[in-house]
Structure formats: C-alpha cells, structure tokens
Amino acid sequence: MDEFADLTAFLSVTREGGFRGAARTGNTSASRLSDAVRRLEARLGVRLLHRTTRSVTPTDAGARLIERLEPALGEVRAALDVVNGFRDRPAGRLRLNVPVSAARLVLPRVLPPFMAMYPDILLEVDAEDRFVDVLAGGFDAGIRYEERLEQDMVAVPIGPRVQRFAAAASPAYLERHGRPAHPRELLAHACLRGRFASGAMPAWDFERGGKKVKVEPKGPLIVGIGATTELAVDAAIAGSGVVYLFEDWLRPHIERGELEPVLEPWWPRFSGPFLYYAGRAQLPAPLRAFVDFVKSMQPWDRGEPG
Secondary structure: OHHHHHHHHHHHHHHHOOHHHHHHHHHHOOOHHHHHHHHHHHHHOOOEEEEEEEEEOOHHHHHHHHHHHHHHHHHHHHHHHHHHOOOOOEEEEEEEOOOOEEEOOOHHHHHHHHHHHHEEEEEEEEOOOOOOOOOOOOEEEEEEEEHHHOEEEEEEEEEOOEEEEEEEEEEEHOOOOOOOOOHHHHHHHOEEEEEEEOOOOOOEEEEEEOOEEEEEEOOOOEEEHHHHHHHHHHHHHHHEEEEEEEEHHHHHHOOOOOOEEEEEHHHHHHEEOEEEEOOOOOOHHHHHHHHHHHOOOOOOOOOOOO
C-alpha cells in the first residue's frame, strides 16, 4: 500500500505540474509528496522527475512510467471501488471540472442536497473557463455546454435547459447615454467586454424574429471570462457601461433595480449545460451516485424565458 501511495503521489505531481499544485489538489503537503517521489525513485533506482525552481517535468523514464501507470492505477481504483458497492452508502472523492458560470448558477442548487444525502462523499470542484480534458486532468466528470462536449462521453442534462444571454446597464447610465433600440446602436455605447484565457474575445450575439445580429462593441473595460466576470457586473452597476452575460447571472441585479434590461427582445436563447463523463461499465460509486441524483432532479425550467 505504501508503494501504491507513492505511485499515486508521483502521478498527482506530474498531472498538476508541480508539488504545490498537487498538494492543494490532494489536501496534503508539498514536502510529503516530495518524500514520496524520492522514495519511489530510490526504490526504482532511476530519476523520474526533472526539478527546477520553475517547473517539474517527467524524465524519459518518468514519461514511460506514466504511460503504463495511469491505466493500471485506473483499474486498481475500479477494483477497490467494487467494494464500495457493499457499503450502506457510497463514499470516496468526486472531482468535478466546471465553468465558472456553472459553479455560480447551477451547482448551488445541486450540491447542498447531494451532500446532505451522501455525507461520506468528498466533493472537489475546480471552476475555470479554459477547455480541460477531464480524464487527463484527473477529474471524474465535468460540466460543459453542448458545443464544447468531447466525443465518446456520456452527457446528462443539468441545470436550465433553455438559457439566454442578456445585456443590461444601470438606469443612470441609460439616462445619460440613451437606450439602444437595435444591437448595432451598441457600437456607440461603452461596453464591458470579456476575454477567454485563450485570448479570444467573443462577439455579442442577438436574435429577433429569425434575424441574427453579431456586434463587436468597444468599451473601457475588458475582463477575464470566469475569474473576473463579476468585476464587469460591478462596473455596469456603477454606471460604467453595458454588460452582456448569462440572464440568470444578471437577473438578481435587474430585479433589485441596480441594472435595467437592454435590448431584451433581442436576447438570444441557447441550450443549457450537461454533466459529462467517460462511458464505462463500472462507474466509481461517488460518480454513479451523483449522476443518479442529477437525473432524479425535477426539470429546472420555469417555462420559456421572455
């Protein structure tokens, strides 16, 4: 079992690109992981990692070991998880990778009742908006929108099935600068934009009566989509310009009067997110419990928006 733990530590370090990242993910210390890798190298008599002050990368021997080790340890975990089926209730760790929007708008309704039902399952949620291979990243499942689903994965609907993108600004801003009647009029407004980690800056899409309009507005602020999205919302509330975001994200501010809908008849609809995971005969017990729980939830839609 000590050797198994050292192998698992080695894989975690290589997966996270360093001892500190692996320590955060595994809720342990970097020094403990370093000791585990040193023990493994001493036992094998070969160096497995190149260590510098800036990075940790596998040697050729380490890369070959990873290649053979990942599927083997996956089989070991699956075998151990068979025993989990004999427990009164599932236990273990469940790792999810989700976009920030899902962490904010979808999971708050799902996780509290799930955790209450399965107190022996430890949930670990990573929220980020860059594209991540959930299997290579060591995650059990992820949440994605349909256009970003990976092939050969099982997809289960989670969250609202119909959503809209919405534009909004503070009443004070609209009093000063006027209320646009057509999406192209946004080109004359201060717009608060978002940029993905990849560098891509999505256009603002609008649709009405089958007519689609795409605009590339300008403005005084660009935020990173995900981590700093809320900064654009705060700026819009303060009167700095027009923000374009998920309707469910902006709706509480609209209902409180902090923001006013802009071009609401033009807000485009899109399909809701999916929980997705690798299709395999024997799912880990925590993941199976989560999938069944999500499937059992009542439909989220309150009816067609707007």
